[in-house]
Amino acid sequence: MANDFSLDPRCKALWRFEAGALTADSKGTNTLSQDGSPAIDTVDYKEGAACVDLEKDSSQGFYIPDVSLDTGFPLKSGDSTKKISVCCRFKPESIPGYNVYNTIWAKQYWSGSKVSVLFQLTNNKMRFMWGYGIGTQNSYYDFYTPIAGHWYFVAIVIDGIARTLNIEVWDDTAGTHNSFNYTPSGELRVHDAAWTIGTEDNGASRGSYFDGKIDEVVVFNDLLGIIEIEAIRNGSYLYPISEIRGHTLGVTSAYELAPAVQAHALGALVAYSLVPDTGWIDVHAVGVLVAYAERLPLKRVFPVPEPRTRWQSQAGKRKFPAVI
Incomplete structure (x- = not known):
């Protein structure tokens, strides 16, 4: 090309x-x-x-x-x-x-x-x-x-x-x-x-x-x-070139489960496209992102709240974040 x-x-x-x-x-x-x-x-x-x-x-x-x-x-x-x-x-x-x-x-x-x-x-x-x-x-x-x-x-x-x-x-x-x-x-x-x-x-x-x-x-x-x-x-240049960048509002936490760790990224995902001469454009994907990944060895990463996050809980269950 x-x-x-x-x-x-x-x-x-x-x-x-x-x-x-x-x-x-x-x-x-x-x-x-x-x-x-x-x-x-x-x-x-x-x-x-x-x-x-x-x-x-x-x-x-x-x-x-x-x-x-x-x-x-x-x-x-x-x-x-x-x-x-x-x-x-x-x-x-x-x-x-x-x-x-x-x-x-x-x-x-x-x-x-x-x-x-x-x-x-x-x-x-x-x-x-x-x-x-x-x-x-x-x-x-x-x-x-x-x-x-x-x-x-x-x-x-x-x-x-x-x-x-x-x-x-x-x-x-x-x-x-x-x-x-x-x-x-x-x-x-x-x-x-x-x-x-x-x-x-x-x-x-x-x-x-x-x-x-x-x-x-x-x-x-x-x-x-x-x-x-x-x-x-x-050798792949074709105008315009879009550059995607994401911003996540909320928390990223990992939970210890047997036999693997399941990771949850809960928050709001905002994606942007950079088009030359136009600047940053908000194009899509505004909502809640839930991502899963499995890996070894077992590991615990304690959740750390970020701005615009409220923590909720139910009796006998772990706390979980809710984006506001």
Whole structure:
């Protein structure tokens, strides 16, 4: 199953790097220009039927000027909301050391003092740079040590006004997942630097090229949650995604019976569905929940009353809770 972003109004760009459509935006009209002649790999890829294989020594990468970005593209010049989520898949062929920069995606022009967002490999780490203030002021974070030859899925979620930076990293080769959360020093700056993939804007040219494979870069002008991010990673994204959460009012208690323990959860269950752009919605299941479970060894858990619970009893019988 492939991700389907077609109904999601928050999704502003999707580059899949497929054969015959290397620079195409499958969601909007943000068609990329390319440096060099990047190769297509139809054997080692993560989504669709191919990925792009960039060679740093050949100065291969992609870019689109700010003025050419679709209206509503996050961090386009004039954006006052400053919310962006970017998910991408990549496989580095080499890990750069000190003072060497392999850019995965960015929207900044360092020499022009247009520092906004930058995701790259350098100093043997994954680095994210957040521009604020004036000139080249920035907060940068070397947050993860990548391994050459491993496929990674990385989601970066930014609220430029609230100053929140959340990063999720999956090493799909090793089967590991790590989360990183930061509070940068100032409100994110927005400039007219080009949006780039596999390289960094340098005014009339580009630099800091990536060395390796890149597949499926998707951009949203909103803050993605972990359930949405995991769906994208798994290739099962379909808008809208519902998130069910339950709240139980009452008590949970266990009774000792032979030869097993029977557990009763008595209370009111309220279920909610989270739909993007809509918020919390009370959808169903408001009433009394009675759940049973049997397990060994025998065990007694004393009931503890919670708010909105009244205890009743009958002669010769145990007390039991009643939700009010």
